[in-house]
Amino acid sequence: SQQGEEDPQALSIQEGENATMNCSYKTSINNLQWYRQNSGRGLVHLILIRSNEREKHSGRLRVTLDTSKKSSSLLITASRAADTASYFCATDEGNTGKLIFGQGTTLQVKP
């Protein structure tokens, strides 16, 4: 089953621009996480935001969470070519601890 849905599916921007990706989910959650995956296999954890938090920053990353709308956004500021990757949101479905991923947003940053 898929819990989160990312939007857009694909995004192409120029280096230096900001990139915004959105995620919607269906059930109540303890937290929402964002991951990055370069072509290849490993997923890298970027940031975790708890259900009682509304915004969180980490370097050039800014994540917001709106539990009333069951949605989150990931903003990457001043993008770099090295940010080119797929980005996934993941939630613990129904507070079970089971971590469910969306289909991802593929970001291309052109130099």
Added chain:
Amino acid sequence: GAGVSQTPSNKVTEKGKYVELRCDPISGHTALYWYRQSLGQGPEFLIYFQGTGAADDSGLPNDRFFAVRPEGSVSTLKIQRTERGDSAVYLCASSLTRVTEAFFGQGTRLTVV
């Protein structure tokens, strides 16, 4: 070890054969997850362990798939009578507890020919 280790990194097997995929989680992590990822898709949940027990195995596609974690550390995903549709990258992740960030291994690319 420093991170989650998965072996083998690649496995090619013939249709109908049995395969085992191994995951060594980060020491001390109680939660362990198995996912399957096909090209262009997000990781698909298979099973989640909390300690030695399978807390949720609702993602296992059918009874050909089975996973164990007998001592609450290393886990093995077992696939019987493999089919070509089982070809995918199998990812393992571990987390300190069930509500903290998960750390992924590099995956095992399974190809069934």
